[in-house]
Amino acid sequence: MTERKRAEAALKASERQFHTLADSIPQLVWMADAQGAIYWLNSHWYEYTGRPTGEINQHGWHTLLGDRWIEALAAGTALESELSLLGKDGEYRPFLTRVVPLRDPGGVVYGWIGTHIDISERKRSEREVRRAKDAAEAALQNLRETQNSLIEAEKLAALGRLVAGVAHEINNPLGTSLTVVSSLEHKSELLASEMAQGTLKRSSLKEFVEAIRDGSAQLQQSLNRAAGLIQSFKQVASDRNNSDLRSFDLGDLTEQVASGLRPALPKHGVTLDVDCQRGLSMSSYPGSYGQVLTNLFLNSIAHAFPDGQQGKIAIKVSATGANDVEIIFTDNGCGMTPDVRRQAFDPFFTTRRHQGCTGLGLHIVYSVVTDRLGGRLDLKTEPGKGTRVQLTLPKVAPGTSEPE
Known part of the structure; x- marks a missing residue:
C-alpha cells in the first residue's frame, strides 16, 4: 500500500x-x-x-x-x-x-x-500579401498594355516619318517632270503658231526636235526615279504591315529598305552606304527585319549627329557560318557614354525626352531581334567614336522550314 x-x-x-x-x-x-x-x-x-x-x-x-x-x-x-x-x-x-x-x-x-x-495574424498577413500580389499583377498588366500601345505608336510614327520623307523625295522628280512638260508645252505652242503663219524655219523645227528628245529623257529619268521610290516604299510598307514569314533575298530586301530610308537623311552632311552580299536566301519575317533597320537608322539620325554634324551611316550584310547571316550597322557619330550604353535597350530610356522621344526605338530592336527573329545583338560604342550594332540572325527563323 x-x-x-x-x-x-x-x-x-x-x-x-x-x-x-x-x-x-x-x-x-x-x-x-x-x-x-x-x-x-x-x-x-x-x-x-x-x-x-x-x-x-x-x-x-x-x-x-x-x-x-x-x-x-x-x-x-x-x-x-x-x-x-x-x-x-x-x-x-x-x-x-x-x-x-x-x-x-x-x-x-x-x-x-x-x-x-x-493564426489570425498569419491569415491577415496572407490576405495582405494576396491583395498586394493582385494589385501588383494588375499594375504589371496595365504597364504591359501601355507599353504595347506605345510600341505600336512608335512603329506607326516611324512609318509616318518614312512616308513624309518619301513624299518629300518624290516631289523632286515630279517637280522636274512638271517643269519639262511645261517647257515642252510652250515650245509646242510656238511651233504651232509659226506653222499657222507660214514662218516655220528648219532651225526652229530642229530646235523643237532636240527639245523633245532632251525633255523626254529628263521625263523618263525623273518618272523612273519616282516609280522606283514608290515601289521600294510599297514593298517595305507591305512587309512591315505583314507579320507572316516568307522566303526572300536578304540583300534585295536590305536595298529596298535603304531606298525608303534615304529620303529621311538630313539634307546636308549625312550619307547612307549599303554593302550587301548577294544570294542570301532567308526564311524569316521581312517586316520585322525592316522594322529593325528602320529603328536603328532613325535612332542614329536622331542621336548620333547633333547640331547638323556631318557623318556616315553604313549597313553591311554578309553570311557568317553555314546557317547565319550578319548585319553590321555603324555610324561615325558622337557615340554613347558607358551609362547610356548600359541602358540603351531598356524600355522608355531616352536622352531626348524633351524632344518627344519615347525611348522605345532600341527596345523594339532588341525585342524583335531576340524574340521574333531568333537572333543575337551586340552593341559597341564609345563617346566620340561612333556606334556599331552587330546583328546575327539565323537564315531560318525559329519554328520555320528551310527556304526553297
Whole structure:
C-alpha cells in the first residue's frame, strides 16, 4: 500500500508539473481520453472562451474537426487541421490545431493531447500579401498594355516619318517632270503658231526636235526615279504591315529598305552606304527585319549627329557560318557614354525626352531581334567614336522550314 501511495503521489506531482507547464505556454492546450472525450484544458482556454469547465462539451471536437477526428481516433494517428473558435468577445478566430496520441509502453493509445495556435495574424498577413500580389499583377498588366500601345505608336510614327520623307523625295522628280512638260508645252505652242503663219524655219523645227528628245529623257529619268521610290516604299510598307514569314533575298530586301530610308537623311552632311552580299536566301519575317533597320537608322539620325554634324551611316550584310547571316550597322557619330550604353535597350530610356522621344526605338530592336527573329545583338560604342550594332540572325527563323 505504501508503494502504491508513493506511485500515486508521484503521478499527481507529475500531472501538476505538466499542468503548470501547459498553463505557462501561450497556446490553448487540452487533453482527452482514448475515446476522444476531453477531460482537461489549460487556463488559456478559459481565458479565450470565457467559459468555466462545466460548460465545455467533452465531445465537441467531433463536431469541430469532423470526419478527420473520427478517422484519427480509429487509426490512432496524429491530426493537423485549421478551425475557427469562438472567443469571449463573440468573434471567431482561426486556429491551427495539432492533436497527437499518447501511448503506453505497449503502444496502446490511452489518451490524446491537442494544441490550438492562434493564426489570425498569419491569415491577415496572407490576405495582405494576396491583395498586394493582385494589385501588383494588375499594375504589371496595365504597364504591359501601355507599353504595347506605345510600341505600336512608335512603329506607326516611324512609318509616318518614312512616308513624309518619301513624299518629300518624290516631289523632286515630279517637280522636274512638271517643269519639262511645261517647257515642252510652250515650245509646242510656238511651233504651232509659226506653222499657222507660214514662218516655220528648219532651225526652229530642229530646235523643237532636240527639245523633245532632251525633255523626254529628263521625263523618263525623273518618272523612273519616282516609280522606283514608290515601289521600294510599297514593298517595305507591305512587309512591315505583314507579320507572316516568307522566303526572300536578304540583300534585295536590305536595298529596298535603304531606298525608303534615304529620303529621311538630313539634307546636308549625312550619307547612307549599303554593302550587301548577294544570294542570301532567308526564311524569316521581312517586316520585322525592316522594322529593325528602320529603328536603328532613325535612332542614329536622331542621336548620333547633333547640331547638323556631318557623318556616315553604313549597313553591311554578309553570311557568317553555314546557317547565319550578319548585319553590321555603324555610324561615325558622337557615340554613347558607358551609362547610356548600359541602358540603351531598356524600355522608355531616352536622352531626348524633351524632344518627344519615347525611348522605345532600341527596345523594339532588341525585342524583335531576340524574340521574333531568333537572333543575337551586340552593341559597341564609345563617346566620340561612333556606334556599331552587330546583328546575327539565323537564315531560318525559329519554328520555320528551310527556304526553297
